[in-house]
Amino acid sequence: MEQHRTRTSQAGPQYRPRRGTPFPSQAGRSAAGAVRRGSAVARRPAPPVVQAVRRMPNPRLTGLGSGLFCGALMFALGCLDQLLFGASPLVYGVLFLPVCALTAVWVRRGDLVTAPVVVPIAFAFGLLPIADDSGGGVGGRLMGLITALAVQAGWLYGGTLVAGLIVTVRKVRLMSQRATQRRAATAQAPVRRRPT
Secondary structure, three states: OHHHHHHHHHHOOOOOOOOOOOOHHHHHHHHHHHHHHHHHHHOOOOOHHHHHHHHOOOOOEOHHHHHHHHHHHHHHHHHHHHHHHOOOHHHHHHHHHHHHHHHHHHEOHHHHHHHHHHHHHHHHHHOOOOOOOOOOHHHHHHHHHHHHHHHOHHHHHHHHHHHHHHHHHHHHHHHHHHHHHHHHHHHHOOOOOOOO
């Protein structure tokens, strides 16, 4: 009997968890989840406007894609303006501003420069349905387009400014994120000692 006790004591006690007791890895995970849930409860809820913006789709358009998106949308809005409002330049100009903002927000990071470039082109393309066609033919349509561009220059500059500001803010944020990542990578890199 004593030999049996000696063998058991040499092997050491066997670990058998009770039923319902989590394993150590599960206990750590549940504690981390509780901390996360507690921090989520402690946060204030976001305003309704921010929640609505977060629910919106977030596509990433290339430079060409943003030009096609902006141009097609402005042309469709120009046709809609012609049908519903009798070619109202005010309605067209007001609708142009959110299109500029969406184009600048949805263009991908590598093509940020293209947003302020494609916006004026899309503005001119969308003016085709609402431009005055007094002379008739291609020449009359072209003169009506030039006149509309001259008269609506304020909306054109305003939309381009909106796109430029959004793109500039995005670029500054991107540069600051990259600088922070570089600093973190430099701080984590091991210091190499020169051989003596």
